[in-house]
Amino acid sequence: MNRQAVITPPSVRSAASDGPAARRSGALSRWLYSRPRVRLGALLVLPLAWLGVLYIGSLLLLFATAFWRVDTFTSKVQPAFTLDNFVRLATEPAYQATALRTIGISLAVTLLCAAVALPLGLYMAKVASRRVRTLLAIGIALPLWAGYLVKVYSWRISFTTGGPLDWLLRPFGLDAPGYGTGALVVTLAYLWFPFMAVPVYSALRQIPENLFEASSDLGGRSWATVRHVALPLLKPALIAGSIFTFSLSLGDYIAAQFVGGKTQVIGTVIASNINLNPPLAAAFSMVPLAVVVLYLLAARRSGALKHF
Amino acid sequence: MQFSAGSRSALRAVAGLVMAAVYLPLLLVILNSFNATTSGSFPITDFTTRWWTAAWNNEGAREAIATSVRVAAAATLISLVLGTLVAFALSRYSFFGKSTVNLLVVLPIALPGIVTGVALSNTFKTVLDPLGIGLGMFSIIVGHATFCIVMVFNNVQARLPRMNRNLEEAAMDMGATSWQTFWQVTFPGFRSALVAGGLLAFALSFDEIVVTTFTAPPGTETLPIWIFNNMARPNQAPVVNVIAAVLILVSMIPVYLSQRLTGDDRRGD
Numbered sequence: 031m032n033r034q035a036v037i038t039p040p041s042v043r044s045a046a047s048d049g050p051a052a053r054r055s056g057a058l059s060r061w062l063y064s065r066p067r068v069r070l071g072a073l074l075v076l077p078l079a080w081l082g083v084l085y086i087g088s089l090l091l092l093f094a095t096a097f098w099r100v101d102t103f104t105s106k107v108q109p110a111f112t113l114d115n116f117v118r119l120a121t122e123p124a125y126q127a128t129a130l131r132t133i134g135i136s137l138a139v140t141l142l143c144a145a146v147a148l149p150l151g152l153y154m155a156k157v158a159s160r161r162v163r164t165l166l167a168i169g170i171a172l173p174l175w176a177g178y179l180v181k182v183y184s185w186r187i188s189f190t191t192g193g194p195l196d197w198l199l200r201p202f203g204l205d206a207p208g209y210g211t212g213a214l215v216v217t218l219a220y221l222w223f224p225f226m227a228v229p230v231y232s233a234l235r236q237i238p239e240n241l242f243e244a245s246s247d248l249g250g251r252s253w254a255t256v257r258h259v260a261l262p263l264l265k266p267a268l269i270a271g272s273i274f275t276f277s278l279s280l281g282d283y284i285a286a287q288f289v290g291g292k293t294q295v296i297g298t299v300i301a302s303n304i305n306l307n308p309p310l311a312a313a314f315s316m317v318p319l320a321v322v323v324l325y326l327l328a329a330r331r332s333g334a335l336k337h338f
Numbered sequence: 339m340q341f342s343a344g345s346r347s348a349l350r351a352v353a354g355l356v357m358a359a360v361y362l363p364l365l366l367v368i369l370n371s372f373n374a375t376t377s378g379s380f381p382i383t384d385f386t387t388r389w390w391t392a393a394w395n396n397e398g399a400r401e402a403i404a405t406s407v408r409v410a411a412a413a414t415l416i417s418l419v420l421g422t423l424v425a426f427a428l429s430r431y432s433f434f435g436k437s438t439v440n441l442l443v444v445l446p447i448a449l450p451g452i453v454t455g456v457a458l459s460n461t462f463k464t465v466l467d468p469l470g471i472g473l474g475m476f477s478i479i480v481g482h483a484t485f486c487i488v489m490v491f492n493n494v495q496a497r498l499p500r501m502n503r504n505l506e507e508a509a510m511d512m513g514a515t516s517w518q519t520f521w522q523v524t525f526p527g528f529r530s531a532l533v534a535g536g537l538l539a540f541a542l543s544f545d546e547i548v549v550t551t552f553t554a555p556p557g558t559e560t561l562p563i564w565i566f567n568n569m570a571r572p573n574q575a576p577v578v579n580v581i582a583a584v585l586i587l588v589s590m591i592p593v594y595l596s597q598r599l600t601g602d603d604r605r606g607d
Contacts, residue, residue, distance in 0.1 A: 056513075056515050058515075058516075059515035059516040059517065062516055063510070063516060066431065069431075070427055070431045070433060073423045073424075073426050073427040073431075074423070074424070074427050074439070076419070076420060076423060077420045077423050077424045077427075077439075077443075077487070078439070078442075080420055080483075080484070080487075081420075081442045081443060081445075081446075081484070081487070082442060084461070084480070084484075085442075085445070085446060085454075085457075085458075085484055086442070087461065088457040088458050088460065088461040089453075089457045091457070091460060091461055091464070091465070092453075092456060092457040092460050092461075095460055095464070107464065146352070146356060149348075149349050149352040149353075150352060150353050150356050152349055153349035153350060153352060153353040154353070156341065157341060157346050157349055157350065158353070166353060166357070168594065169357055169360065169361075170356075170360070172590055172593060172594055173360055173361075173364065173590070175541065175589040175590055175593045176364060176585070176586050176589055176590055177545050177562075177582075177585045177586070177589060178545050178547060178562070179545075179547060179562050179565045179566060179569070179582070180364075180367065180565075180582040180585050180586055181363070181364075183367060183565070183569060183578065183579070183582050184363035184364055184366060184367045184582070185363055186569070187363075187366060187367065187370055187579075188363050188366060192377065192379040192380065193379065193380050194362075194366055194380040196380070197380040197381060220359070220360070220363070223360075252341045252342065252345055253345070277448070277449075277450060278450070280450055281449075281450020281451055281452045281453065281548070282450075282452075282548075283452065283548075284547055284548065284566065288569060288570070296452075297450075297452045297548075300452055300456060301452070301551070301552075304456060304459060304552065308460060308463070311456060312456065312460065315452060315453050315456045315457075318450045318452065318453060319449065319450070319453050322448070322449065322450060326448075
């Protein structure tokens, strides 16, 4: 009785009632039902028009623009085929340094996130009580909702001269570093930390307790167990997390603007050239694109992506 | 596994430090919104609610919030439709190029935002502007919808395989048209996934800045753009601080409560 009510609500039952409109939509419905390819086409036409034509088209056009040039007199973009933009990027020391610096910052952010996520995950999975563990799990993921700029702002006021970090470090005879590359690495690590901490923690929890016990039965001290048993099993989680921390850091330039001091990153150069010299901006945006794609390919080769 | 007492306290100290590093800066933003001086020096000595009044009466911030809500609503609506369409196509049909379509949906969020932003800005300037579609609200919405689709897609795609398709067959056997079957049988089955995906898409759009900076025309400010433009201005910084404090409270308290109520981690034990 109840079950039938679920399957055929009254309005559905009335579909069989005769009426020209009902008959027509019934005919269309039957026609579609027997043609799955048409239905598939109808499902895909809009999304593919959006993502396949507009988005991929834009990426391809961006790639093409990287080979165009700017007319020096009218300062308008002209279709051409020139490698000048790439040559400029490869030969001007300032651009080289910026690209390398950005990759270095992204790696430092990734290492910092991993170095903090590991002991935190160990504490949550192996030491903390259930209540504390729940609180910490919520506590890590919660700031994801706090808003990107809000978090950048919070570190901007923390690092300001005479601000909280200065006040905190003064009793130790230290000065806060102020805005600069160090502040940038800390801020980026803060922004993307949940993307590393969550997979590491859940991977740690999935390791069977037997493995840890077997290791300690065989005489492995706790830290040796962590290194030789847990760490190899955490590799996929660390790689998955690093994809986020690395590629998000690579494309970021807003944080650099507010806490980086004079530190220039790839994004800064792209943003400052987008109106003046679009082809150069296009060429430089191929750098993070290529690095992220290479990183993804390397991660896939390591087999880490299968688990996530 | 048993850690020695020393290791345990070391790990506990790390966990404590991490939580302090996560929450003290946010707490600082809230405290600082009551700071009477604008120099940002610490510790705070004079407290005032002046900035909260100033923020409440700030026209620019109000307009920016309205713009952000409009953009996020439109982008969410588009991504609800497109994300659901792709999710159905990918989870109910097998066809050539399926994994490519899957990659296509994920790509806008996997690539650095600056690449998406520059690419769309370039297209609008060189192709669409001559056709009369320049940068405007429309281009911001297009940019946001592009990376919001994946949020809806992920949620709906995770739900669809778990639904009972026999119910649909039964409805059609009883004479319901495809349209009626969809709205009265299929749709209620994944409605909650759609709502969850829509909320994520809205939140993502509301918070987005990089793609927006490249697709917004001069003069149009979403809330993040407004914050971005005013953060470094000494006169406006206290107002930005209040807005930031409000955003922290408004975004995190409901999520915290819902997490506590559902007890996220309990199922794992």
